[in-house]
Amino acid sequence: MRRILLLRAVNVGGANRLPMAWLKAALTDLGCTEVVTLLQSGNAVVSGVGPGIAGVLERRITADLGLNVSVLTRSHDELAGLVARNPWPDRVADPKSVHVDFLSAAPTKAKLATLDPAPFAPDECVVDGTEAFLWYANGSGRSKLTNDLLERRLGVVGTARNWNTVTKLLTLAGA
Structure with a gap:
């Protein structure tokens, strides 16, 4: 495998x-x-x-x-399932704006409740199991919705990749 x-x-x-x-x-x-x-x-x-x-x-x-x-x-x-669960399939035309933060574990409901999306608008975050899907309306460089913030709020380790990298990794894994 x-x-x-x-x-x-x-x-x-x-x-x-x-x-x-x-x-x-x-x-x-x-x-x-x-x-x-x-x-x-x-x-x-x-x-x-x-x-x-x-x-x-x-x-x-x-x-x-x-x-x-x-x-x-x-x-x-797992990676193929993540790609299929992308909450914004229509946004991958700009794959550098869609990121996935891979999490070490699924956050608890209490930790998820600390992630109020309002301060990050227009950026968006959808946590689904052990992944957080991120959409950066104006690019990730200026966003306050960072991997460090997600780690602190969710109480897990995370590492983010843009959509291009996610799909390239899936292609490599299928080879």
């Missing part, structure tokens, strides 16, 4: 520098097969392992690079 690995807050330079060549080699060393990375921001698609690879990779990153990086994972079917 193909698994999609999403690393939170990694960069090619500066803080939390994690080269994709290192990631690919580490994943191969950890028993992953058919390893493919996408972009330079911590996206990988692998075969041969289960969801437990996330914790194993987190520990490896800490041991080898001294970084505290959260790793979230989804199966091909």
